[in-house]
Amino acid sequence: MAPSSPIVVLDSGLGGLTVVRALRGALPGEQILYFGDTARLPYGNKTAATVTNFVHQIISYLLPQNPKHVVIACNTATALALPAIRCTFPTLPISGVIEPGARAAVAAAGAKQLPTIGIIATEATVRSRAYERAIGRRRQWARIVQQSAPLLVPIIEEGRSGNDPLVRLALKQYLTPLVRQGIDVLVLGCTHYPILKDTIAQLVGPQIRVIDSAEQCAQDVAQRLRARGLLRDAQDSSGQLASFVTDDPGRFKRLAGRFLGHEIDLPTWVSPDELYRERQGGPVPVSIPA
Amino acid sequence: MAPSSPIVVLDSGLGGLTVVRALRGALPGEQILYFGDTARLPYGNKTAATVTNFVHQIISYLLPQNPKHVVIACNTATALALPAIRCTFPTLPISGVIEPGARAAVAAAGAKQLPTIGIIATEATVRSRAYERAIGRRRQWARIVQQSAPLLVPIIEEGRSGNDPLVRLALKQYLTPLVRQGIDVLVLGCTHYPILKDTIAQLVGPQIRVIDSAEQCAQDVAQRLRARGLLRDAQDSSGQLASFVTDDPGRFKRLAGRFLGHEIDLPTWVSPDELYRERQGGPVPVSIPA
Numbered sequence: 001m002a003p004s005s006p007i008v009v010l011d012s013g014l015g016g017l018t019v020v021r022a023l024r025g026a027l028p029g030e031q032i033l034y035f036g037d038t039a040r041l042p043y044g045n046k047t048a049a050t051v052t053n054f055v056h057q058i059i060s061y062l063l064p065q066n067p068k069h070v071v072i073a074c075n076t077a078t079a080l081a082l083p084a085i086r087c088t089f090p091t092l093p094i095s096g097v098i099e100p101g102a103r104a105a106v107a108a109a110g111a112k113q114l115p116t117i118g119i120i121a122t123e124a125t126v127r128s129r130a131y132e133r134a135i136g137r138r139r140q141w142a143r144i145v146q147q148s149a150p151l152l153v154p155i156i157e158e159g160r161s162g163n164d165p166l167v168r169l170a171l172k173q174y175l176t177p178l179v180r181q182g183i184d185v186l187v188l189g190c191t192h193y194p195i196l197k198d199t200i201a202q203l204v205g206p207q208i209r210v211i212d213s214a215e216q217c218a219q220d221v222a223q224r225l226r227a228r229g230l231l232r233d234a235q236d237s238s239g240q241l242a243s244f245v246t247d248d249p250g251r252f253k254r255l256a257g258r259f260l261g262h263e264i265d266l267p268t269w270v271s272p273d274e275l276y277r278e279r280q281g282g283p284v285p286v287s288i289p290a
Numbered sequence: 291m292a293p294s295s296p297i298v299v300l301d302s303g304l305g306g307l308t309v310v311r312a313l314r315g316a317l318p319g320e321q322i323l324y325f326g327d328t329a330r331l332p333y334g335n336k337t338a339a340t341v342t343n344f345v346h347q348i349i350s351y352l353l354p355q356n357p358k359h360v361v362i363a364c365n366t367a368t369a370l371a372l373p374a375i376r377c378t379f380p381t382l383p384i385s386g387v388i389e390p391g392a393r394a395a396v397a398a399a400g401a402k403q404l405p406t407i408g409i410i411a412t413e414a415t416v417r418s419r420a421y422e423r424a425i426g427r428r429r430q431w432a433r434i435v436q437q438s439a440p441l442l443v444p445i446i447e448e449g450r451s452g453n454d455p456l457v458r459l460a461l462k463q464y465l466t467p468l469v470r471q472g473i474d475v476l477v478l479g480c481t482h483y484p485i486l487k488d489t490i491a492q493l494v495g496p497q498i499r500v501i502d503s504a505e506q507c508a509q510d511v512a513q514r515l516r517a518r519g520l521l522r523d524a525q526d527s528s529g530q531l532a533s534f535v536t537d538d539p540g541r542f543k544r545l546a547g548r549f550l551g552h553e554i555d556l557p558t559w560v561s562p563d564e565l566y567r568e569r570q571g572g573p574v575p576v577s578i579p580a
Contacts (some may be wrong), residue, residue, distance in 0.1 A: 009305070038336070039330070039336060039340045040330045045447070046537050048536045049561070050329045050536070050537045050538075050561075050562070053561070053562070053563065150447075150448045151444055151445065151448060151456075152440065153439055154440065154444040157440075158440045165459065166441075166456065166459050169456050170456055173456060247337050248336065248340075249334050251335075271343070272338070272343070273343065273566070277568040
């Protein structure tokens with residue numbers, strides 16, 4: 001591992017690109033390898049066993065690239081798989097999105113005596129109670145209310161925007177119970193949701209602080225690399241992004257622009273078969289598109 | 291293969307249960323093995339290569355049960371995988387949902403000179419143009435208009451009903467373009483959609499005939515088995531249903547009631563790993579819950 005080594009960012013599909021966007025803003029010189037498991041997305045309604053297995057395969061596949069850091073840029077995968085995955089790869093620095101999001105939520109709650117923190121997330125993330133535990137470790141006296149929002153990922157993957165009446169209705173249905181409970185802070189507990197951040201902020205009103213877990217995650221990665229002396233030259237802005245997907249590279253390329261704000265190269269297609277072979281027969285090098 | 295052999299019904303998740311329901315109504319004595327690939331659902335936004343691979347693994351896994359018929363109870367899998375799967379298993383009788391749906395749509399269009407047939411389906415089914423080809427083979431002079439409805443599967447998997455304002459708004463957004471084009475017949479080209487059939491029929495109005503591909507598929511299976519002398523005794527109504535899922539048997543059991551109209555036994559969990567091993571090392575027998 002050296003400052004020139006790449007950062008691996010993985011997600012079930014497109015959502016993790018909001019983390020990539022924030023990472024590229026903060027660390028424009030870094031090489032990023034993005035893996036979107038589009039053949040098996042979404043992760044948000046699946047079990048810990050299944051999601052941990054998928055994440056394990058993806059990391060095994062990219063390990064020969066000698067990453068200096070792996071980011072699980074998906075709240076569901078962080079909630080369900082991160083502790084087990086850290087045990088499986090004990091020498092590999094791996095971080096997720098939940099701890100940084102929880103830290104920011106506690107900071108945003110400020111000095112209020114009994115703040116109410118709202119979490120909006122996938123069904124699996126809500127069920128895992130990972131945010132509750134992460135917030136509870138930092139601040140015992142906080143009320144936490146959670147709301148699962150199973151339709152938001154498909155709505156965003158369909159390419160709908162905040163102006164669409166259906167998007168506004170879905171957001172209202174999911175957010176109203178949280179607002180009624182008097183939340184002070186709202187955590188966007190899924191890396192897809194920052195795409196709708198403006199609409200969400202407008203719907204909940206200016207008195208509720210909205211925390212973007214993707215943005216917090218990127219700052220956390222920068223800090224971890226800095227602490228280990230593994231940041232690239234800060235003047236360097238030649239960072240490249242190479243993507244890998246398990247299904248339909250063309251569709252991924254088409255939709256990625258919305259998350260990143262710019263075009264990307266066509267991703268490399270990795271069939272799920274290859275991921276299974278990989279894990280059983282040991283890692284083989286993969287080539288990164290230039 | 292004998293009349294006592296089971297019928298295999300497979301789908302990405304819960305949708306194919308609408309076919310099971312229709313099958314059990316028509317053939318109450320049959321043993322049904324249902325496979326829902328819940329770890330990798332949905333199929334509707336994935337490619338032919340990926341979906342064909344998944345279907346291949348599922349059939350390989352259930353082959354030791356010596357099924358007398360395999361039903362691909364998913365429009366996406368039928369559209370993308372059926373021809374290739376028939377070549378891979380040449381001695382196994384396999385049918386899908388698209389041909390029966392197309393046949394019923396042509397019959398419903400009746401004697402009208404240039405009928406307009408509307409199809410509502412997943413993105414992958416629409417892109418495959420499988421319905422256009424299947425209708426075109428039966429009736430050259432018909433206008434066909436298609437509409438993909440990517441949110442309907444997640445909406446139904448979330449357990450929302452036709453009374454929910456969000457469901458009505460989504461249906462209006464998807465159906466209005468079809469109604470404006472003056473369709474005479476509307477094909478529900480996804481086995482999930484019959485769950486919302488009443489709401490859909492009410493929205494499009496009584497002058498548009500709504501075709502339920504799940505119902506048509508069940509009638510087609512009954513006819514194929516009858517032609518091969520493989521139907522069970524018509525007086526027998528002791529048919530059992532055994533289910534297999536690749537993720538979360540408990541969730542599947544909870545939601546299945548809505549599709550079937552009655553409770554089911556807890557499904558057997560089959561990890562995707564097992565499906566990969568199966569295909570590579572040859573089939574091994576699986577045990578069916580009593």
